[in-house]
Amino acid sequence: NAGVTQTPKFRVLKTGQSMTLLCAQDMNHEYMYWYRQDPGMGLRLIHYSVGEGTTAKGEVPDGYNVSRLKKQNFLLGLESAAPSQTSVYFCASRSHSGTVNTGELFFGEGSRLTVL
Amino acid sequence: QQQVKQSPQSLIVQKGGIPIINCAYENTAFDYFPWYQQFPGKGPALLIAIRPDVSEKKEGRFTISFNKSAKQFSLHIMDSQPGDSATYFCAAYVLWGGSQGNLIFGKGTKLSVKP
Numbered sequence: 001n002a003g004v005t006q007t008p009k010f011r012v013l014k015t016g017q018s019m020t021l022l023c024a025q026d027m028n029h030e031y032m033y034w035y036r037q038d039p040g041m042g043l044r045l046i047h048y049s050v051g052e053g054t055t056a057k058g059e060v061p062d063g064y065n066v067s068r069l070k071k072q073n074f075l076l077g078l079e080s081a082a083p084s085q086t087s088v089y090f091c092a093s094r095s096h097s098g099t100v101n102t103g104e105l106f107f108g109e110g111s112r113l114t115v116l
Numbered sequence: 117q118q119q120v121k122q123s124p125q126s127l128i129v130q131k132g133g134i135p136i137i138n139c140a141y142e143n144t145a146f147d148y149f150p151w152y153q154q155f156p157g158k159g160p161a162l163l164i165a166i167r168p169d170v171s172e173k174k175e176g177r178f179t180i181s182f183n184k185s186a187k188q189f190s191l192h193i194m195d196s197q198p199g200d201s202a203t204y205f206c207a208a209y210v211l212w213g214g215s216q217g218n219l220i221f222g223k224g225t226k227l228s229v230k231p
Contacts, residue, residue, distance in 0.1 A: 004159075033218070040125070042205060042223035043160070058218065090159050103148045103211045105219060107159030 002026050006091050006108035013081045013115045021076040021111050023091030031094045032074040033058075033105070034066060036087040043090065049074055050096075081115045088112050120208050122222025129196055130230050137191045137225045139206035144187070148211035150219075151180065151191050154203045163204070164191075196229045203227070 004025045013019055023032065034046040045058030047066040055066045063085060065077045074093075078085060089112075092105040121140045129135045139149075150165035166173045166180045166189065173180045177194040193200055206222040 040223060042122075043221040045218055048218060092159075103150065103165065103209055103219075104162045105152075105160075107161065109157070109159050 004091055004093055004106050004108040006089075006111045008111060009109070010112050011114070013078075013113065015082060015115060017081050018077070018079050019081065019113075020078075021089055021091075021113075023074040023076070023093075023108060025072055025074075025091075025093040025106070027093060027095070027106065028071070029093035029106070030071075030096045032068065033092045033094075034064070034074065034076045035090045035092065036060065037090060037110075038087050046076065046089075078113075081113075083115045086113060086115045120206055120220050120222045122206050122225060124225060125223070126226045126228070128228045128230065131197060133196050133229070135193050135196055135200075135227055135229070137204055137206070137227070138188065139190065139208075139222050140186075140188045141208050141220075142187065143208070143210075145210045146208040146220075148209040149180070149182065149189050150207050150209070151178075152205045152207060152221075154205065154224075156202075160205060193227075196227075198229045198231050201227055201229050 007022045033048045035043045044060045046064050049055045049068040052071040067075045088110045090110050091108045094105050127135050151163045152160035153163040154160040164175045164178050168184050179192045182189045203224045203226045205224045207219050209219050
């Protein structure tokens with residue numbers, strides 16, 4: 001199993017450009033998350049989804065949009081990138097169906113984004 | 117009330133030492149307390165987790181101690197090894213409660229184990 005796969009792994013953008021990060025999971029998980037990780041700030045939740053077709057805001061949603069058109073994919077978009085969005089982005093997923101509710105988040109390996 | 121406060125920010129120990137990382141929370145509705153381990157260039161991975169109805173949980177060299185009345189929990193690493201050098205995050209959840217929430221992470225502790 002691949003688990004959680006993020007693409008691209010690295011990207012450099014200029015201020016004002018747009019881009020989309022793709023997260024794919026092959027574990028049939030209901031819940032998916034996008035976090036950003038910055039030095040000294042830990043992991044901060046940007047947006048999340050509790051199922052196909054649903055999304056919700058997390059702690060730091062401004063400047064980002066998401067979509068979950070298919071259960072296995074969760075897209076994070078930056079419409080107009082800013083230097084403050086330079087970060088490492090992590091996608092995660094977890095199961096929540098019936099008795100399978102361990103709470104364990106499975107993370108991808110991260111996407112390092114630099115905005116100049 | 118949703119915060120999880122983690123300390124220290126960084127920790128250096130000698131091989132064989134017992135590093136201890138502490139976390140404190142306010143929300144008494146939290147019912148699941150995991151620790152995640154992250155190596156450089158990788159995503160975090162679940163290390164060990166505890167529910168508030170037990171005071172201690174051990175898995176190999178890793179132990180969580182939980183103090184419900186003080187609203188604190190800590191990670192102990194016995195006989196630490198250079199391979200344990202990583203960033204450790206504590207976290208808290210309302211996982212089984214009626215109003216489930218999202219995982220709240222501490223800010224992380226960078227552990228370095230010297231040979």
